[in-house]
Amino acid sequence: MTALHWFRRDLRIGDNPALMAAADSGDVLPVFVLDPDLWESAGTPRRAYLVSSLRALDEQLGGHLVVRHGRPDAVIPALAAEVEAEAVHIATDAAPTGRGRDRRVEDALDVPLIRTGSPYAVTPGRVRTGGGEGYKVFTPFRRAWQDHGWHSPAPDQHAARRRLQLVDGVRSDDLPRAEPPEGLTLPEAGEEAALDRWAQMLAGPLAQYKAERDRPDLDSTSRLSVPLKWGEIHPRTILADLAHRRSVAADTFRGQIAWRDFHADVLFHSPSARDTSLTTVLPEDSWAEGADERHALETWAAGRTGYPLVDAGMRQLLAEGWMHNRVRMVVASFLVKDLHVRWQRGAEHFMAWLVDGDVPQNQLNWQWVAGTGRDAAPYFRVFNPVRQGLTYDPEGRYVRRWVPELRDIPGKAVHEPWKLPESAAPDYPAPMVDHAAERAATLDAYQEHRRR
Numbered sequence: 150m151t152a153l154h155w156f157r158r159d160l161r162i163g164d165n166p167a168l169m170a171a172a173d174s175g176d177v178l179p180v181f182v183l184d185p186d187l188w189e190s191a192g193t194p195r196r197a198y199l200v201s202s203l204r205a206l207d208e209q210l211g212g213h214l215v216v217r218h219g220r221p222d223a224v225i226p227a228l229a230a231e232v233e234a235e236a237v238h239i240a241t242d243a244a245p246t247g248r249g250r251d252r253r254v255e256d257a258l259d260v261p262l263i264r265t266g267s268p269y270a271v272t273p274g275r276v277r278t279g280g281g282e283g284y285k286v287f288t289p290f291r292r293a294w295q296d297h298g299w300h301s302p303a304p305d306q307h308a309a310r311r312r313l314q315l316v317d318g319v320r321s322d323d324l325p326r327a328e329p330p331e332g333l334t335l336p337e338a339g340e341e342a343a344l345d346r347w348a349q350m351l352a353g354p355l356a357q358y359k360a361e362r363d364r365p366d367l368d369s370t371s372r373l374s375v376p377l378k379w380g381e382i383h384p385r386t387i388l389a390d391l392a393h394r395r396s397v398a399a400d401t402f403r404g405q406i407a408w409r410d411f412h413a414d415v416l417f418h419s420p421s422a423r424d425t426s427l428t429t430v431l432p433e434d435s436w437a438e439g440a441d442e443r444h445a446l447e448t449w450a451a452g453r454t455g456y457p458l459v460d461a462g463m464r465q466l467l468a469e470g471w472m473h474n475r476v477r478m479v480v481a482s483f484l485v486k487d488l489h490v491r492w493q494r495g496a497e498h499f500m501a502w503l504v505d506g507d508v509p510q511n512q513l514n515w516q517w518v519a520g521t522g523r524d525a526a527p528y529f530r531v532f533n534p535v536r537q538g539l540t541y542d543p544e545g546r547y548v549r550r551w552v553p554e555l556r557d558i559p560g561k562a563v564h565e566p567w568k569l570p571e572s573a574a575p576d577y578p579a580p581m582v583d584h585a586a587e588r589a590a591t592l593d594a595y596q597e598h599r600r601r
């Protein structure tokens with residue numbers, strides 16, 4: 150008997166229950182479909198990373214990964230017929246687009262499409278209130294999520310490799326050439342790299358995670374968002390390791406994994422949250438439009454706002470395809486509440502550049518900052534980019550690292566270059582707006598909306 154395993158957001162062989170379900174039913178044909186719709190929408194950094202990750206996966210599979218270009222509802226049934234597969238195995242995709250695609254593939258197949266597991270600790274939609282609804286607030290979700298629990302990890306990569314009998318001799322299309330944009334350095338892709346990164350986190354920074362996770366200058370977070378996005382590591386592998394450590398730091402880290410599950414769950418129950426605010430916070434006419442919006446977006450995206458922490462973050466994004474979480478919140482708040490640009494525009498820019506760019510996490514985090522999401526920061530909370538810099542980058546190291554025009558300014562003075570003589574940073578722009586004035590305008594518009 151032969152089974153297809155269709156890899157999507159699970160580019161690993163260890164702790165992969167859907168792959169093991171395929172292995173249990175016979176010889177396995179491992180497949181990845183390069184869907185032109187997803188490829189086009191992925192953004193250059195993510196495309197380049199995906200190709201590296203597929204190369205790493207193919208190596209783990211001894212060169213047996215079959216890549217085909219085309220629409221999954223044509224490619225998967227054709228391949229299943231070609232190798233006379235008895236079933237096609239996948240991990241559940243809970244996101245709106247993925248659910249639609251999988252239904253179309255299922256309709257086009259003559260054999261069963263078998264779903265096992267998902268990219269989350271708990272599959273979205275499973276944790277429900279007593280009334281059978283999705284949770285709207287994070288803390289009770291987290292409690293119910295923890296009570297629901299999750300399976301232990303499936304066999305690791307070595308055990309999985311031993312169990313897999315792979316089908317030989319099936320034609321594979323070439324992987325496309327995909328270079329990252331000039332100036333952007335990608336992290337190493339693949340399951341091995343992901344497991345190494347997690348091992349390093351466990352051995353060192355995890356102990357200080359609670360105290361240091363908000364400090365972009367310390368590089369003290371795991372950077373696992375990228376392998377988690379692509380499924381090069383499963384959250385359950387992480388949770389199983391954390392279960393052996395009874396510390397506040399481990400619990401804080403587990404909380405972040407719970408946020409990831411929460412956002413996927415919110416999107417599962419409210420698919421419109423991808424594009425539409427879950428709560429309206431401002432009158433429609435208070436957002437920037439046309440040339441004003443374009444200018445604001447371009448200046449922000451280039452890291453030329455004149456606010457050092459914002460600019461450092463935006464430039465880290467262009468250089469690494471990644472940004473520290475605290476800085477993501479600051480730059481997002483700045484775009485929405487200081488420049489009055491709709492969150493959807495910022496989310497779009499992030500999706501074009503983030504290697505971990507992921508619809509549930511990106512859109513729901515933007516909604517959180519914009520005050521429009523479930524359990525979001527209240528709209529009247531406006532991040533002060535200077536105070537955030539002084540608190541979370543107290544020596545100014547993060548800013549100096551990413552904004553070369555400010556490299557000669559020592560210490561925390563780097564967060565307020567306008568207080569220094571112009572000769573201190575002649576090439577750095579003056580602030581494009583006055584934060585205090587824009588904050589006041591935002592709060593006025595918010596009050597106006599509440600009055601209507």
Ligand SMILES: Cc1cc2nc3c(=O)[nH]c(=O)nc-3n(C[C@H](O)[C@H](O)[C@H](O)COP(=O)(O)OP(=O)(O)OC[C@H]3O[C@@H](n4cnc5c(N)ncnc54)[C@H](O)[C@@H]3O)c2cc1C
Nearest residue numbers: 370371372373374405409474477478505506507510511514
């Ligand atoms: C505006 C905005 C957009 C974002 N877009 C994305 C995105 O597209 N993809 C993405 O994976 N994350 C996104 N995040 C969440 C968060 O910034 C990143 O997950 C985190 O910075 C990744 O770094 P890390 O792996 O070192 O995190 P760590 O601090 O090491 O956290 C461990 C893991 O917990 C999860 N996690 C941490 N914080 C969050 C959070 N706020 N929401 C959900 N999960 C979280 C991630 O999977 C992360 O890898 C966004 C946050 C904001 C404010």
